[in-house]
Amino acid sequence: MRDFPETTTVFDPATFDAETRNQFGEVVSAHTHSLHRDAMFTDEGLAALLDRYPREHIGVYRMGDTPESWECGRLGKVTGQQMVQAVKDGRIWLNLRAADRRDPELAEMNRRIFAELKAIIPGFRPFNTDLGLLISSPRARVFYHLDVPRVMLLHLRGHKSVWLYPREEPFVDAHGLEAVVSEKTEEEIPYSPEFDAGGECFHLAPGDMVHWPQNAPHRIDNGDDLNVSLSIEFMTPVAQLRANTILANAWLRDRFGLKSRIEARPNAGWLPKVLLARAFRLLEPRHKKPTVIPHTFLLEES
Numbered sequence: 001m002r003d004f005p006e007t008t009t010v011f012d013p014a015t016f017d018a019e020t021r022n023q024f025g026e027v028v029s030a031h032t033h034s035l036h037r038d039a040m041f042t043d044e045g046l047a048a049l050l051d052r053y054p055r056e057h058i059g060v061y062r063m064g065d066t067p068e069s070w071e072c073g074r075l076g077k078v079t080g081q082q083m084v085q086a087v088k089d090g091r092i093w094l095n096l097r098a099a100d101r102r103d104p105e106l107a108e109m110n111r112r113i114f115a116e117l118k119a120i121i122p123g124f125r126p127f128n129t130d131l132g133l134l135i136s137s138p139r140a141r142v143f144y145h146l147d148v149p150r151v152m153l154l155h156l157r158g159h160k161s162v163w164l165y166p167r168e169e170p171f172v173d174a175h176g177l178e179a180v181v182s183e184k185t186e187e188e189i190p191y192s193p194e195f196d197a198g199g200e201c202f203h204l205a206p207g208d209m210v211h212w213p214q215n216a217p218h219r220i221d222n223g224d225d226l227n228v229s230l231s232i233e234f235m236t237p238v239a240q241l242r243a244n245t246i247l248a249n250a251w252l253r254d255r256f257g258l259k260s261r262i263e264a265r266p267n268a269g270w271l272p273k274v275l276l277a278r279a280f281r282l283l284e285p286r287h288k289k290p291t292v293i294p295h296t297f298l299l300e301e302s
């Protein structure tokens with residue numbers, strides 16, 4: 001566990017030097033936080049949270065060693081305490097989605113996180129924040145994928161290895177990125193073990209946080225203990241412009257065979273593409289979300 005200064009703040013400003021503040025979200029950055037000390041994340045605190053949280057918004061999954069083994073389940077008659085035990089005993093992944101809108105304590109935590117970051121980082125203008133609480137088993141995995149918004153991972157319990165890869169070829173190509181942003185595919189993209197030579201691995205302990213550039217591919221391997229983390233997604237004006245530009249690129253590729261690049265840096269071409277994306281959205285409805293994965297197992301009292 002990290003030695004964190006006695007304070008009531010979430011972040012240690014010492015981990016945000018001038019360069020880090022200027023490049024927040026442009027490069028991978030590691031920080032420390034104090035939220036792992038909160039009693040909400042003890043076994044008892046998690047059990048109470050799971051008991052009061054709306055059941056229909058708790059995602060339950062299990063997995064083996066390959067992406068194909070990923071299964072979506074549902075919760076049967078099971079208490080919060082039994083859920084915590086099932087996660088300790090199995091290879092399960094619980095996701096309390098959009099928890100900042102569904103639990104007052106986590107909403108307050110989300111508010112503190114962003115209030116402090118806005119005070120520390122000049123010009124940081126996050127919106128559409130979405131805080132998810134992840135409770136996962138020893139050895140659980142999240143396979144190689146990328147997310148459309150920016151993501152921060154604040155680690156609370158256990159140990160995990162987070163592999164982060166550059167937002168460029170061969171780790172992801174423009175076509176693959178466009179397919180994820182336009183929701184034609186799930187978030188998973190092709191992975192090769194050779195990518196690891198160009199990736200960066202962070203071994204997270206309670207009190208660690210890592211933030212990476214928008215759309216950077218990543219994967220996660222849990223250690224031998226129960227893992228609890230906050231995965232916080234958000235947009236910023238530039239992140240939103242990038243997402244809309246990539247969406248326009250997806251349509252231009254589909255309709256006219258135009259091959260765009262990965263849009264690594266904001267450029268003058270973004271503005272017309274953002275307008276194009278808006279026009280396309282008016283002309284045709286959003287692509288339907290990929291088919292929902294059927295529930296294939298039931299987590300219940302054993």
Ligand SMILES: [Fe+2]
Nearest residue numbers: 145146147151
């Ligand atoms: Fe992710």
